[in-house]
Structure formats: structure tokens, C-alpha cells
Amino acid sequence: MLATVYRLTLRTQARIGRLAALGALGAVAVLVGLAIGVGDLDDTLEAGTRLVNTYGLSIYAPVVALVFGAAALGDPADDGTLGYLWLRPVRRSHIVVGAYGAALSVVLPLTLVPLVVAAALSGGGGALVRGTVLAATVAATAYTALFAYLGLRVRRSLVWGLTYILIWEGFVALAGDTAARLALRSYTRSVLADATGVRLRLADVSLPIAVGVPLVVAAVALALTTRRLHRMEVP
Amino acid sequence: MTWAAHPDGVVIELDHVSKWFGDVVAVSDVTFEIRPGITALLGPNGAGKSTVLRLLCGLARPSQGHVRLLGLDPRRDLSLLGRIGLVPQQEALFEPLTPLETVEAAARLLKVLAPRDTAAAALELVEVDPGDPRPVRALSKGNRQRVKVAMALVHDPDVLVLDEPLNGLDPRQRVHLIELVRSLGERPGRCVVVSSHVLDEVERFGSRILVIAQGRLAAEGDFRRIRDLMDDRPHRIRVGSADAAPLAAALLEAGVVQGVRLVDGGLEVETSEVRAFRSAVAVVARDRRLALDEVVPLDDDLDSVFRYLVGR
Numbered sequence: 001m002l003a004t005v006y007r008l009t010l011r012t013q014a015r016i017g018r019l020a021a022l023g024a025l026g027a028v029a030v031l032v033g034l035a036i037g038v039g040d041l042d043d044t045l046e047a048g049t050r051l052v053n054t055y056g057l058s059i060y061a062p063v064v065a066l067v068f069g070a071a072a073l074g075d076p077a078d079d080g081t082l083g084y085l086w087l088r089p090v091r092r093s094h095i096v097v098g099a100y101g102a103a104l105s106v107v108l109p110l111t112l113v114p115l116v117v118a119a120a121l122s123g124g125g126g127a128l129v130r131g132t133v134l135a136a137t138v139a140a141t142a143y144t145a146l147f148a149y150l151g152l153r154v155r156r157s158l159v160w161g162l163t164y165i166l167i168w169e170g171f172v173a174l175a176g177d178t179a180a181r182l183a184l185r186s187y188t189r190s191v192l193a194d195a196t197g198v199r200l201r202l203a204d205v206s207l208p209i210a211v212g213v214p215l216v217v218a219a220v221a222l223a224l225t226t227r228r229l230h231r232m233e234v235p
Numbered sequence: 236m237t238w239a240a241h242p243d244g245v246v247i248e249l250d251h252v253s254k255w256f257g258d259v260v261a262v263s264d265v266t267f268e269i270r271p272g273i274t275a276l277l278g279p280n281g282a283g284k285s286t287v288l289r290l291l292c293g294l295a296r297p298s299q300g301h302v303r304l305l306g307l308d309p310r311r312d313l314s315l316l317g318r319i320g321l322v323p324q325q326e327a328l329f330e331p332l333t334p335l336e337t338v339e340a341a342a343r344l345l346k347v348l349a350p351r352d353t354a355a356a357a358l359e360l361v362e363v364d365p366g367d368p369r370p371v372r373a374l375s376k377g378n379r380q381r382v383k384v385a386m387a388l389v390h391d392p393d394v395l396v397l398d399e400p401l402n403g404l405d406p407r408q409r410v411h412l413i414e415l416v417r418s419l420g421e422r423p424g425r426c427v428v429v430s431s432h433v434l435d436e437v438e439r440f441g442s443r444i445l446v447i448a449q450g451r452l453a454a455e456g457d458f459r460r461i462r463d464l465m466d467d468r469p470h471r472i473r474v475g476s477a478d479a480a481p482l483a484a485a486l487l488e489a490g491v492v493q494g495v496r497l498v499d500g501g502l503e504v505e506t507s508e509v510r511a512f513r514s515a516v517a518v519v520a521r522d523r524r525l526a527l528d529e530v531v532p533l534d535d536d537l538d539s540v541f542r543y544l545v546g547r
Contacts, residue, residue, distance in 0.1 A: 004343040011331050080325035083294060084386065088344040089317035234294040235325075 001090045005098025006105075008085070013071045014106050022064050026114030029056055033118030048124030049198040052132050056115040057139055057188045058170065065107050065143030066161035072103040072144075073225065074151025083234050092229045096222055100148050107140045124196070131195025134211070139188040142214035145221040146184070152228050174202065187214050244270045245303075246394060246426040247291050252300035254286055261286040263450040264300070269428060273420035273441030275458070276430040283450040284430040285324055288398050291428070292321050304394060317345055320387030324398040328379060330372035334358055335365045338385045345390040357385040362411060376403035384412065388419070395419060397429040401436055413439050434461075469493070470509045474516065475501040475528035482525045491515045503533065 029051065036047045073096070076082035085095050112133065119132040150164075151157045173183035180186040180202040190210035193203040205213075247269040254262040262283045278284045289295040290302050293309030293316070302308065307315050329337055338357055342350035355365035361381040367374075371382055380403050387395060397416065401409050413436075420427040420441060431437045437444060438458040446454040446461060454461055476482045479502045483495040486504060491512045494505040506512040513530070520527035 001344060004340055008329055008332075008340055012329050079327040080323065081327050081329060083321070083323055084329070084341065085344070087292060087294065087316055087319060087321055088341075089313050089315075089346065090344055091313070233296055234289075 001094045002098045002101070005085065005090070005095050006102045009072055009099045009102035010105065012081075013068060013075060013102065018067055018071075019106075019110070022067060022110055023114075025060055025063070026110065029060060029114045029118040030121065033121040036122040044123035045125060045128055045196060046198050048119055048122030048128045049131070049192060049196045049200070051122060052115055052119055052128070052135070053189050053192055053200055053203075056111075056118065056132070057135055057192065058185055059165070060115070061111045061136055061139040061188075062143050062165045062169070062185075063162075064110050065103075065140055066147045066150075066158065066165065068103040068107050068110075069100075069144040069147030070151030070157040070161055072099040072148045072151060073229070074148075074157050077152060077235060078155075080235055086229070086234045093222075093226045096148070096226045096229060100145060100222060100225075103148060104140065104144050107144050108137065111136050111140045127196050131192045134195065135188045135191040138191055138211055138214045139184065142184050142188075142218045142221075145218035145225075149221040149225040149228065152225055152232070177202065184214055184217065187211075246271060246305060247428070248301075248303040249287070249291065250301045250303070252287075252290060252297045252302060254283075254290060254295060255298050261450055262290065262297075265447075265450075265452045266300075267445055267452055267455060269426055269445075271424050271426050272443065273416065273427045273429065274443045274445060275437035275440050276428060276445050276447060277432070277434060277437050277461075278430075278447035278453075279432050282432075282447045284432075284447050285398055286450075287447060288321075288396050288428065288430060292319055292396055294321075317390065318393040320390065320392035320395045322380075322383045322387045322395075322397040322400050324402070326376070326379060328371045328382060331370050333369065334363050334367055334371060334374070334378075334382045334385070337371055337382055338389055341386040342389045347390050354385070354389055357389040358382070360388065361385045361415065362408075377405055377408050380404060381408070381412075384415075393425055395425065395427045397427070399430055399432070401431065409436075416440055434458075469505050469507050470512075471533040472504050472506065472509070472512065473498070473501060473529070473531045473533055474504060475531070476520070476526050477528070478525040481523065482520060482527070485519045485523050485525065486512075486516065489515050489519050501528070 032051055033048065036044055036051060041047050073082065076085065115132050115136050116129060119128045147161050150161055154160050169183040169185045173179045173185065186202050187205055187210045189200050189203040190205040191207065193200045194207045194210065245268045249265050249267055252262060252265050265287065276284050276287065286295065290297055291304060296310055304315055305318065309315050329340065332340065335354055335358060338354035339350050342354045347353050358365045361384050363378055363381050363385065371379055380400065384400065400412060404412060416427060416429060417440065419425065429440050442457050444455065444458045444461050445452060474482065479497050483497065483502050486492045487495060491508060492504040492506045496503045516530060517527060
């Protein structure tokens with residue numbers, strides 16, 4: 001059952017237009033990473049870390065996860081095909097995990113490849129590359145689950161998701177430590193800061209917590225999505 | 236759960252079911268039972284037919300009342316979903332998949348043995364080529380509809396629900412689908428529920444009809460009884476004539492109308508015996524040498540028929 005839901009979601013959601021548009025955004029990171037690498041900078045580790053943090057983890061990874069995470073179950077709910085999944089003797093958790101798995105298997109490579117290439121081209125070294133791999137993986141895992149729930153919970157999930165990314169995480173969460181704890185970004189940037197040793201603002205969470213909290217957020221989001229799917233009225 | 240568990244033969248039961256969305260009441264206090272065989276749900280567009288079908292499949296939760304399918308709550312018992320086949324009204328399908336992939340996916344989710352072969356057989360049953368390599372987004376509306384029917388049939392369900400299944404089909408496809416639905420309804424114990432807003436269509440599916448209008452159950456029973464109810468109601472008819480006044484007097488004298496009103500260019504009559512009126516009006520005009528230009532029913536559309544049934 002999981003495999004069937006996974007394949008259905010992957011075939012219907014991984015559209016060329018989406019992949020191309022988001023791939024172009026990823027290419028921006030690669031180009032900036034290249035510019036840092038060939039430029040005359042004293043500290044390429046810090047410049048590369050700030051690139052991965054401010055563009056990769058703050059904008060690119062959340063947006064990619066939003067597009068595919070919200071579409072995983074949100075698109076079928078909007079176009080009516082969710083009924084074909086819902087009206088089957090399949091555990092709701094299997095539908096959610098299958099759809100989430102399909103979204104994640106697009107989001108992970110689409111996020112990791114350009115950010116890791118950008119990190120490598122920037123000349124930041126192995127620490128930056130390792131930190132980017134771990135931070136981007138944590139970000140993709142958590143954001144995709146969070147936005148999968150959002151996609152099933154609200155209409156116009158892209159607008160709500162962008163509001164969360166740009167207004168909450170990009171503005172409100174920068175106000176102080178307490179607000180930052182309620183933003184996934186502070187955990188993913190802590191992972192990056194821990195790996196590179198570069199000081200980043202509001203990135204003072206220990207590595208186990210920085211990895212663990214987003215994974216817990218992902219698990220809770222998937223549980224809530226399952227509950228929502230079980231209780232919702234299917235259009 | 237087996238059919239033996241329902242000695243009274245009831246497969247679907249709606250007990251004082253209402254459904255509202257905010258201030259809009261879609262279904263109001265509907266109670267009925269459906270037994271094996273074909274039952275047609277008839278009503279004008281927006282009457283609440285699709286909501287009733289969604290309620291009985293468990294896709295929607297009643298705001299009030301209870302829905303039972305094979306004695307169970309379709310929203311609570313997951314295993315029940317494997318015994319339902321639904322052809323929804325909306326057109327959306329898994330667009331990039333071929334017809335065979337689409338039906339095979341449904342078969343796999345329904346835990347059908349040999350899903351690919353069974354899916355191919357279901358497609359052949361609805362006259363779609365299982366080897367068609369085109370994605371469903373490239374198919375005609377009629378073929379997409381038939382793929383939806385194949386998805387609903389692939390697991391040989393005990394309860395088959397079809398929401399306006401003839402939409403988008405050409406006349407030959409309509410005849411074929413009607414024949415197919417009739418044959419599916421002949422399997423002992425199977426219950427087929429099919430909705431439509433066209434009486435002539437539903438009476439070809441089967442004899443039992445539920446009429447839904449304005450969210451309420453307006454009538455139920457054999458289609459001949461429903462047809463008689465519709466024919467026996469008071470009809471308003473416009474008669475075009477340059478001799479309106481003498482024609483009105485003659486029709487009243489003939490006893491085929493209950494009321495007459497003179498209007499510009501003719502008269503409007505009210506009659507509860509529409510067949511007798513239609514037979515008499517030309518004869519009366521000819522015998523009295525009165526002009527008769529046209530005879531036009533004013534309330535023969537389905538909405539007015541349903542309004543009458545609801546208001547009875």
C-alpha cells in the first residue's frame with residue numbers, strides 16, 4: 001500500500017515545471033558559491049556558511065519543501081483525487097507516510113545537491129560540506145512534514161507557508177531567543193554553526209537538540225496529518 | 236460481515252440524516268433504506284444528490300442522523316471501504332498515468348489479486364483499450380468517465396455508487412454503460428446506486444427511484460408511480476389563439492381544464508389531466524372553427540416538477 005501511494009504521489013506531483021523552477025533557484029546558490037570560491041575573500045568558510053545559512057536554509061530549502069510538501073496531499077484534496085486514496089481500505093498513516101515519502105524523495109535531492117555543490121565551490125572545506133549535508137537533510141525532513149500537514153489543513157497553503165517562512169521565521173523569530181525556539185530555522189542553522197564553528201545569530205542550540213527537535217516536529221506533523229486525514233470530509 | 240447478517244436485506248440505511256455547510260442546508264432530515272438491486276437517485280442539479288452519495292460512502296460526515304452501510308458506519312470501519320466502488324462526479328484522475336496504470340493502482344490499493352490482469356479486464360469491460368499508452372489527461376471526457384467506472388468495478392464491490400455516470404458520454408456509450416450498470420445490478424446481493432437529474436435516464440437503469448429535491452426526500456418508490464405523480468400534478472399550459480375567449484369557454488365546457496386565464500395572444504390553462512387536455516384541445520378548436528396557433532407547457536421543466544413533489 002505504501003509503495004502504491006508513494007508511486008502515485010511521485011508521478012502526479014513531480015512535474016517538470018516545478019522541478020525546473022526550483023532547480024533554477026538552486027542554481028542561484030551554486031553561482032553565488034562559485035563567486036565566493038573564485039573571489040578574493042579572506043574567510044571563505046564564513047562566507048560559504050553565511051550563504052548556506054541565509055539563502056539555503058532560510059529560503060531555498062523551506063520553499064522547496066513547501067512546494068512539494070504542501071502538494072503531497074493538498075493537491076489531491078484540491079482536485080478531488082484524494083477520494084480515490086481515502087475510499088480504500090488502507091490505513092490513513094500509510095497514505096500519509098507514502099505521500100510524505102514521495103515528497104521527501106524529491107525535496108531531498110533538490111535541496112541537497114545545489115547547496116552541497118555551492119558549499120564545495122565556495123571553498124569552505126569539508127566542515128562546511130558536512131554541515132550543509134546534515135543541516136539541509138534536517139531542514140528538508142522537518143519542513144516537508146510540516147508543510148504536508150499545512151497542505152491538508154488549509155486552502156492556499158502556499159500563501160500560508162510563505163507567510164510562515166518569510167514573516168514568522170524571517171522576521172518575528174529574529175526578535176529573541178524565545179521566538180527563535182519556535183522556528184525550525186534556528187535549529188537548522190545551529191547544526192550548520194556546530195559543524196563549521198562560524199558564529200551565527202540565534203544559533204546556539206546544541207547539536208543533539210538541533211537535530212532532535214526538527215525530527216520530533218516532523219513526527220508530530222505526520223501524526224497530525226494522519227489524524228486530519230482520518231477525520232476530514234473528503235471533497 | 237455477510238449478507239446473512241442483514242435478514243431484512245437492507246444494505247444502505249440513512250436515518251434522519253441532515254448535512255449542512257455553515258448556513259447552507261444541503262440535506263435535510265432524509266430517511267431511506269436501499270436493498271440489493273439498482274436504485275436511482277433522481278433530482279435537479281444542486282438538489283443534494285452528490286452530498287447524499289458522499290454521506291453513504293463515508294466521504295462526508297452527517298451533521299445529524301446516522302448512516303449505515305451493511306450495518307456499519309462507513310466513516311469508522313475501514314474494511315467497509317473495500318466493498319464500495321464509487322464513480323464520483325468530479326473529473327479529476329491521476330493525470331500522468333495511463334488508463335491501465337490508473338486502474339491497476341486502484342486494484343493494488345484495494346488488495347486485489349493479480350492487480351494488472353484484473354485492471355485490464357475491468358478496462359475491457361468498459362470498452363477501454365488496456366494497451367492505450369496515452370496518459371488519462373489525453374483521453375476524451377467519455378473515456379475518462381469509463382476509466383473511473385473501471386476503477387470502481389475492479390474489486391467487484393458489493394456496493395456500487397455512480398454519481399451522474401452518463402455525463403460526457405456519447406449516445407452509444409450511454410447505452411453501453413446503462414446495459415453494464417443493469418448487468419452489474421443483477422449480481423445477487425449487490426447494491427447499485429446511480430444518480431441523475433434526467434428521469435428518462437434513470438428509469439432505464441431500474442425501477443426503484445428516490446427523488447431528492449431541495450435537500451429533502453421528495454418521493455420514493457417504483458418509477459411508474461413517480462412518473463404518474465409527475466403527470467397527475469396540475470399543469471400550466473399556454474394556448475396561443477386569436478379566438479382566446481371562445482376557446483376558453485369551449486375548453487371549460489369540455490371539462491378538460493380547471494382554470495383559464497386570458498393573456499396577450501391567447502390563454503393560460505390549468506389542468507390535472509394533461510393527456511386528456513392534449514387530446515381534446517385540437518378537436519375542440521376544429522369543431523368550433525376557432526384558431527389554434529400553439530400549445531406550450533409552462534412548467535414541464537424538472538425543477539418545477541421537483542418543486543411540486545416537495546410541496547405536496
